[in-house]
Amino acid sequence: MKRQQRLILLVAASSTVTLASAADVEQAMSKSSNWAAQAGDYANHRYSELKQINASNVGRMQVAWTMSTGVLRGHEGSPLVIGDTMYIHTPFPNNVFAVNLKDQSYKWKYEPKQDTSVVPVMCCDTVNRGLAYGDGKILLQQADTTLVALDANTGKVLWSAKNGDPKIGETNTNAPHVFKDTVITGISGGEFGVRGRLIAYDLATGKKKWTAWSTGPDKEILLDPAKTMTWTNGKMAPVGADSSIKTWKGDQWKLGGGTTWGWYAYDPKLNLVYYGSGNPGTWNPSQRPGDNKWSMTIFARDLNTGMAKWVYQMTPHDEWDYDGVNEMLLIDVNIKGQKVPAVVHFDRNGFGYTLNRDTGELLVAEKYDPTVNWATKVDMKTGRPIVDKKYSPGTTGPDVNVKDICPAALGTKDQQPASYDRKSGMVMVPTNHVCMTYEPFQVEYTAGQPFVGATLTMYPTPGSHGGMGNFIAWDPAQGKIMWSKPERFSVWSGALTTAGDVVFYGTLEGYIKAVSPKDGKELWKFKTPSGIIGNVFTYEYGGKQYVGVYSGIGGWAGIGMAAGLTESTEGLGAVGGYKDLAKYTTLGGSLFVFGLPDNTGSATTALK
Amino acid sequence: MSSSKVRVATWSIGFLALSIAAVCTSANDAPAAGAPYQVKDGNKVDAKTLDGWKTWRALACERCHGAQQEGLVGPALVESLKKLSKEDFHTTIMNGRPEKGMPPFSGSAMVNKNWEGLYAYLKGRSDGKIQPGHLYPME
Numbered sequence: 113m114k115r116q117q118r119l120i121l122l123v124a125a126s127s128t129v130t131l132a133s134a135a136d137v138e139q140a141m142s143k144s145s146n147w148a149a150q151a152g153d154y155a156n157h158r159y160s161e162l163k164q165i166n167a168s169n170v171g172r173m174q175v176a177w178t179m180s181t182g183v184l185r186g187h188e189g190s191p192l193v194i195g196d197t198m199y200i201h202t203p204f205p206n207n208v209f210a211v212n213l214k215d216q217s218y219k220w221k222y223e224p225k226q227d228t229s230v231v232p233v234m235c236c237d238t239v240n241r242g243l244a245y246g247d248g249k250i251l252l253q254q255a256d257t258t259l260v261a262l263d264a265n266t267g268k269v270l271w272s273a274k275n276g277d278p279k280i281g282e283t284n285t286n287a288p289h290v291f292k293d294t295v296i297t298g299i300s301g302g303e304f305g306v307r308g309r310l311i312a313y314d315l316a317t318g319k320k321k322w323t324a325w326s327t328g329p330d331k332e333i334l335l336d337p338a339k340t341m342t343w344t345n346g347k348m349a350p351v352g353a354d355s356s357i358k359t360w361k362g363d364q365w366k367l368g369g370g371t372t373w374g375w376y377a378y379d380p381k382l383n384l385v386y387y388g389s390g391n392p393g394t395w396n397p398s399q400r401p402g403d404n405k406w407s408m409t410i411f412a413r414d415l416n417t418g419m420a421k422w423v424y425q426m427t428p429h430d431e432w433d434y435d436g437v438n439e440m441l442l443i444d445v446n447i448k449g450q451k452v453p454a455v456v457h458f459d460r461n462g463f464g465y466t467l468n469r470d471t472g473e474l475l476v477a478e479k480y481d482p483t484v485n486w487a488t489k490v491d492m493k494t495g496r497p498i499v500d501k502k503y504s505p506g507t508t509g510p511d512v513n514v515k516d517i518c519p520a521a522l523g524t525k526d527q528q529p530a531s532y533d534r535k536s537g538m539v540m541v542p543t544n545h546v547c548m549t550y551e552p553f554q555v556e557y558t559a560g561q562p563f564v565g566a567t568l569t570m571y572p573t574p575g576s577h578g579g580m581g582n583f584i585a586w587d588p589a590q591g592k593i594m595w596s597k598p599e600r601f602s603v604w605s606g607a608l609t610t611a612g613d614v615v616f617y618g619t620l621e622g623y624i625k626a627v628s629p630k631d632g633k634e635l636w637k638f639k640t641p642s643g644i645i646g647n648v649f650t651y652e653y654g655g656k657q658y659v660g661v662y663s664g665i666g667g668w669a670g671i672g673m674a675a676g677l678t679e680s681t682e683g684l685g686a687v688g689g690y691k692d693l694a695k696y697t698t699l700g701g702s703l704f705v706f707g708l709p710d711n712t713g714s715a716t717t718a719l720k
Numbered sequence: 721m722s723s724s725k726v727r728v729a730t731w732s733i734g735f736l737a738l739s740i741a742a743v744c745t746s747a748n749d750a751p752a753a754g755a756p757y758q759v760k761d762g763n764k765v766d767a768k769t770l771d772g773w774k775t776w777r778a779l780a781c782e783r784c785h786g787a788q789q790e791g792l793v794g795p796a797l798v799e800s801l802k803k804l805s806k807e808d809f810h811t812t813i814m815n816g817r818p819e820k821g822m823p824p825f826s827g828s829a830m831v832n833k834n835w836e837g838l839y840a841y842l843k844g845r846s847d848g849k850i851q852p853g854h855l856y857p858m859e
Contacts, residue, residue: 229821232783232793553774553777553778554774554778554830555778555779556778556779556828556830558779558823558825558828559823560823561779561783561823562780562783564780565778567777567854
């Protein structure tokens, strides 16, 4: 045993010196036995070729093993699996455990010392969306904005870099992403007047490669006025000079938000990185006139230089907190008989977008929940939403409470990532089904203090099925819901689809469910001790397929909603809403791993 | 939205306005003589106090002092205001208590304009005359 470890160390030590790093993460992802990236791949498919567990036997799936993370609070993201090791992460204080899959013993633990003063600036949502792997390193993005590279074999810190300042409200919740030899990370703090940016580091050394801001001067956003394109009057055209600055009053862009805490994607062929930016600074829209570019924007950037090839702003002049950070799925879609390299994105604003990921052309923009009402549609020529004045807090102005806006600020979908069923071409989407009242008010900026300026209440979509979520199948070519399975609460867990014709997801009550990608029919479910906001993942070890998920409620849905609706003000049928969550679950922090019962009668302990 | 407590905090103001209204009785509604605020029905106040509440809300004071001024990371102002003189209140809000994590607000235009209204609002909260949550103009 010890000899084996030493051997691995030796191999690792030499491999970091000799091997080209780029191959490492791609090689790890190419093996379906691994779960080597948060989405399993660069393209955010969250799809696995494994099919030992399939539609006909998933009903017999049972607990294989469990493990406590030792931390309560919201558990987002998922572990990684590379070879015989699983890498587990926790919410703040962001501990990392390397677990030997052979006997579930710890190979190493990394427990960072972080200043607890970061927690108030994160303000309760102490989630962390997971680790990244590449070049024999495990990458951890700590809450205190420290990015750490750990030796995957020993847990030793190889390098660390600081990408923000918690004193002015900058924190991190996102997973770092490894694309070839580059680590990409972002920043959180859209409610603290933080100026968002994406940052690239060299995977080998931790040296900063580039910083691309979301707002401000062209050269800081890494825009080329003549070459960076955007959808303009039905075609792509250059953004022109000062495209961001001229859409802000004075120097408000400096507090402009546009944070970057979502799931990024990478297309190796085009060498482009895809991600979205968050809400503009202050939730009181009257205080920041203009389109507030490039908040709420999909960016396509060159991995080497960070230069933006194209941009598309989904929600100009946000009035609802519809951050554009949700995951970018890279899918080749058949549109009018032609195979188009597309980026598919389910925005907080309730529209499912399909764009040509090479050129940035807008192809599809349709509601993925029919009750979305803040905009009647997206004008396909201008690319702009047609806002319904009735649901526009920017139109009614400060101190007016606008009612029944759908979706609520947490969006028709938040960070919970969708899954692409490579077999059917459909996308499996976990969604929210929640509306809100929104009262903006005048606010002032103080560094490190919240810069919000709106009072909200949220409740289940009125006149619907009474639940606060749906799990849907979406056709990204037509922009159509194929089926929709109602859920009592928002589905705040990332989905997984497998070649075994099964889709998995978790619920806030704590169920992990398996359904058919064909019609959403429930095939299996299991109740874990706490609500699930983590993402389902799968791997193979010792010839056996396993499916796993974190159980540990929290995050915006888990804490915020429960609090908000206990005392819901508007009498709009919140009965049976998040208030009920306390009936089903409580805080927790554990990992659940499932497998099929072993017919040969050996091993699995859980059955006996 | 990665910082959800901010949102929780802001929502709570919204819903507390009505929920607490149901609990409070209006029997002991009248402020003491010489009080710096005027209040009716627990949630309708004079213009100056209303501006004080709006300043409280705009600077997100509830994040540290609690939506009902009951104290969180920062002290419970419903208690502090029983002792704190208006003068000391002014000094504290302008200079902050940096060693305890409270920033100075002397750079805030709203605080400079409305600090007396804010004092009045908090005094009303401390006296139990003004309800927590949303306030409205008296007229």
